[in-house]
Structure formats: C-alpha cells, structure tokens
Amino acid sequence: MKPIFADLNVLDLSSVLAGPSVGTFFAELGATVTKIESPHHGGDVTRSWRLPGESGSSGVSAYFSSVNFGKHYQQIDLSDESNRHRIEQLIATSDIVLVNFKQGDDIKFRLTADDVHAIQPRAVYAALTGFASDVHRIAYDVVLQAESGHMYMNGTPESAPIKMPVAMIDVIAAHQLKEGILCALYQREKSGHGSTVRCTLEEAALTALVNQASNFLMTGHVPQPMGSLHPNIAPYGETMACADGRHLVLAVGSNAQFASLCGIIEKPQLAGDERFATNLQRVIHRQALVEELLPAFKQRSCDAWMTQLIEANVPAGAVKDMAQVMEGTTAKQMIREEVIDGQLTKRMSSIGFKLES
DSSP: OOOTTTTOEEEEOOOTTHHHHHHHHHHHTTOEEEEEEOSGGGSSGGGGOOOTTSOOSSSOOHHHHHHOOSEEEEEOOTTOGGGHHHHHHHHHTOSEEEEOOOTTHHHHTTOSHHHHHHHOTTOEEEEEESOSSOTTSOOOHHHHHHHTTHHHHSSOTTSOOOOOSSOHHHHHHHHHHHHHHHHHHHHHHHHSOOEEEEEEHHHHHHHTTHHHHHHHHHHOOOOOOOTTOOSSOTTEEEEEEOTTSOEEEEEOOSHHHHHHHHHHTTOTHHHHOTTTSSHHHHHHTHHHHHHHHHHHHTTSOHHHHHHHHHHTTOOEEEOOOHHHHHTSHHHHHHEEEEEETTEEEEEEOSOOOOOOO
C-alpha cells in the first residue's frame, strides 16, 4: 500500500498496547512516528513482559515488538524540566500526539490538550484512558473484560469466567482511537485547526457488546457462558472432534446450509426432523442436535471434512494452533520484520485492508 501518511508526524507518548498500536498503524502507512519512553525502569513496561523462555539479553520483548514497529525511539524524562524545550520542539512539528497518561500526569507534565494546542494548534491530541465512570481507577485489559460483561459471557457453564487470550479491549480501544483520529484529520482538512480525541477502554469495551447488548436491552436476556456457541443460531460455534484428534467448528446460518450439512454427514433425515427444521427449533433443541452430529464427525479426518464442507459452501473452520496459522499463505504475507535496538523482531501487520485508487 502507498505510504498515504508520509507527510504526517506522530508523537507517541503512550505505552503498553492500545496507544502504541495506534502509533504503529500510522507508521506502517508512512507516517514518521517518534516514540518517547521514560529512561527509568527500562522504558515502556512491555519491554520486560517476556515469555518464560524468552531471552532477556536485549531491551526488546516479543510483546513490545507486536505493537511497536517502524518508530524512532527516544528516552526522555517528561518530569525533568530541562527536557521541556526538547518536548516542545517535537510537539511543534507533530500532527498527532498520542497519550495514555495516568490521571493527573498530563497536568504534571504540562501535556494536556490545551498545552499541546498552545504549541501546535493543528495537532490532533489523542488521549486514551481507562474508566469513563471513574477516572482515577487503574485500568488493565482483563479488568475491563471483567467489568464490561465480556468475561462473564466467556467460558462454559462448567468453567469460571474466562478472559480472551489477547488484550481484546485494548485492541478495540485502539481501533476506536484510530477512527477518532481519522475523523479529526478529516475535520482539520476543512477547518485548518486541530482538535482533541478522547477514548476510554470502558466505552470501547461496551461498543463491542453489539448483539449481546441488544439481546438484553430488547428482551431482558442476560447472556450466560456458552463456550463457542451463539445464542441466536445453531449449529453455530459447535465444535466437532474428528477422527484424527483435530477439531472443526460449524457456523451454519441458514436452513439451506443446514440441509447441505446433513447431506455431507449422510444424515439427510435431520433436515426434515421437526426439531431441527428451522433455526429457532435448532436453537431450542441444540443439545439433541449436537448428539446427532458428534458421532458422524468422528468417522473422518478434519481435512477430509473441511474439503467437503468448503465445496458445499457450508461455513466451517478448522481449529488451528498458532504454528498452523502461521503456515498459511495470508499470515505469511502479513508478517513484518524489523531490527529494533539490534534485535530482529517479527510481528503481524496492523493493516488488514487494501486501499485501491
């Protein structure tokens, strides 16, 4: 993709995941991104977030590498007044200033939106914080997953609540902040003035409740842990064990797809069974349906089933581990490499779209 932001300068004063991933997004699309880290405690805390077997010989962890890419790194103590002129020079040439300060630190460092706009009126000041309902609370992703309802819904009836295996609220908040920044840049094209974009992890988490929120708001239904199952569709999310020990997941969304599935597993009579004839009936009789499907899938390998399902346009997916995912053609095309502080790093691209003229 063309470096469409080649004329933008971004000052990244953020840390951990959500803010830095926004900086990386702009860097990947050509912007000059300068990331400022505190010289104390080794810089961005994620530099020290390592796997048990991960080498600690450099100041770059895999976690840090995942959301820091294509940036210029500088260590500056924001609390040291002798660095003030240096910071102001960076702000003066910035189009976007990214921050995720703890409550009050923007005032302490003299880096509020007003402070930044006094130096550079055209800058987009993009601030990410934790709770909209309590600005003083420390907010980490798992805390927001818990308090926004996501953890309660995740897992199974037999398990405790379970977080998503990635910092999903951070990822969603980063997307919200990027969207806000892009709106602000568009507004600047018309007005010539900068503006302030504010995003909280809490509000971002609530936007991601989508249909589950509407199920409650419109019917009073409180979503319960269902594992991979969908509350409104069946068989959708049902995971089938195959003969080779691998698993696949079904995502059947129409009666026609269900009929095709029944033909593939050589149980065409299920499509005419009144318990399964419509999606609503399949949702009501979900357990009985699963008991019909499980034995069939144990007769063949995952790959054999997937070949037939794909050919018949029945939505299904093979459950893959990370190594299997990275063997895929698309994943290989999205891997990015860069040397940071002398260490070769690898990550997935943050760009999941193509812009064609």
